[in-house]
Amino acid sequence: MRRLVLAEKFSAARRLAQILSKGKTETVRAEGFSYFQFSRAGDHVIIFPLRGHVVEIDYPAEAHDWKDTDLDVLIDMEPIRHESPPALHDTLRRLAEGTDEVVLATDYDREGELIGVEALETLRGQRPDLPARRARFSAMSPSEVRLAFETLTEPDWALAQAAAARQRIDLAWGAVLTRFLTLECASDRQILSAGRVQTPTLGLVAEREREREDFVPRSFWNVRLVCGTPPFDATAVGGPFWDLGAAQAVVALSGLGGETATVERITRSEHREPPPAPFNTTSLLAKASREGISASRGMLAAQDLYVHGEISYPRTDNTVYPSSLPVHEILGRLRESAYGPYAERLLAQPSLEPSRGPIQTTDHPPVHPTAAPAKRRDSVRSRMYDLVARRFLATLSPASVTAVTEVRLTVGDSAFLAIGRKILDPGWREILPEPETMTELPSLSEGEAVPIQEIRVVEDRTKSPPLHSQGSLLLA
Known part of the structure; x- marks a missing residue:
């Protein structure tokens, strides 16, 4: 044949x-x-x-x-x-x-x-x-x-x-609306372009710009307590205050309580954060945008990685791995790479339960690695592969567990709250570290009196909504 x-x-x-x-x-x-x-x-x-x-x-x-x-x-x-x-x-x-x-x-x-x-x-x-x-x-x-x-x-x-229908709609939308806008609103030397994707995107950008132009910043205040050895921060209950006088009143009432704060109540809990969902096209490009890679460059690099057999097809809406995905086989391929030690630990688990996203389709699986990375690759392709590989490994990992400690303190008639966080088990965060401030509190006991170092009013102002980025537009 x-x-x-x-x-x-x-x-x-x-x-x-x-x-x-x-x-x-x-x-x-x-x-x-x-x-x-x-x-x-x-x-x-x-x-x-x-x-x-x-x-x-x-x-x-x-x-x-x-x-x-x-x-x-x-x-x-x-x-x-x-x-x-x-x-x-x-x-x-x-x-x-x-x-x-x-x-x-x-x-x-x-x-x-x-x-x-x-x-x-x-x-x-x-x-x-x-x-x-x-x-x-x-x-x-x-x-x-x-x-x-x-x-x-x-x-x-x-x-x-x-x-083919999408092509026909794009042609009709673009040709008819572009001609209408240009002939009705523009001069002979200017074309006002319209498009099925272009026009709604421009609408999102323009709407955000109007929100920023109309935004009027407003002052608000918090009352900050610094106490203990080593020192830690607490914030007045009831804040933020939209009236400066109310914040100053808290400071004044606190001044009647002497030079120590009393630990009234300690509440401890554990917060389990599940691993992130698998990447689809939108979430992959949005993440790449946050890492400084434009959507066009990211998609070009992802397509190249696909053609070279290093990642799966990068154009998909799916965020749920099909049961047929050879997860253990893929982890085995990653053993011969920098991700090898982590992949080995996952393979040693008695069972793997991948995370699931909100969208399930049957055309293609979520974006995932299919082979170990090539040894030589330009910077953008290397970074895109790293995003895909780390997200895949994270989706197969256990939850991240954080200990949360809430301490309620009283100073005179004023109450303050301090919140401490400490990672007990990084889980998926080990392979996919994300910036998150962890504030540990010193060892305290209920009824304990801790020395006050400072009580003061802290002013801040509301901020206008940020300009859209490529990543935020992809997720809009």
Whole structure:
């Protein structure tokens, strides 16, 4: 059998060829395009790299005049399709003549399915009866890719149609609203652009800016008590105070209580914080943004890590690992890396209970490592892999346990509260440390009198909401 495998881009095609041929592939260059060919189980296989979408849609030429085109007509106008680039489609037509079966091996999501179907339609334009199958995988690891090609399925036509509908909506929204806004509100030299994602995002940014412009800061006060040996802080019960006089009255009443504060009550408890949920695309990019990596650079690095078989497919809404995910196998692969000692400890546990997020889908698992990290990698890819690997290990870890101590003190007729925290068991925080101030209190007993070092009023002001970051917009 002669199989033509369609990959989404050159790097993905090269990875698939290396895995399926076990490194025995030949690179062919013809008519300006490179592809890979090899023999596998008696079949002649060609893996052809596409270049993302190979079909563009636009309105016909008669609709290109903004002023003379009725927008009510434009919104219902049928777009026309353009092959892009035409030479690639010519190569596909030539390859169709010697092909017995087509296998779509593009990314398994809406856009990937449509990209594969776009190329398939060109092939079937030359060979209408050409059969097509689908290879579905969520990681470019050797085991998952080989399994996908051993268990081929049918193309998901509904998924491709969903992506095509998204294209059509984007075109109509952008073209109609951009023309309307520009013609009604702008000059001949200025275009007011609108878009399905762009416009709501701009609305969020503008709304936050208005909130900041309208914000009026307001002063408030707390009463701070410093006492004990070693000294610790307590804050007046009832604060913060929106009236300075009320805060000063607390200080005045405290002055009647002498030079010591009395420990009235001590309450101890334990706080268990469960591990974070697995990463989906949004939470991964939001975390990357907080680490100083832009969403575009983070996504580019994640996609590259996926193509090289180091992490799973990075475009997913899912935050629940499927039961079929080979957790122990993945931990075994991480043993040969800097994460090895922690992975070994997890493997030694009698059972592993991964954390779960709020969104469960069946297309792809949450983003997770699929292999040990490459030894050489640029800074952004290295940091993105580290985020994914540490989050994966954290999701398999026990809860973090913190001891919380609340001490109520009295000074005269005024009451103060001191809160101390101490980590008893770091749990998942060991592999995923997050900045958190831990304030330990000295050993105290109820009824004890502790010396007062200072009681004073501390002023502060309310703060305006912060500007949106890429991370906050992703989570909005």
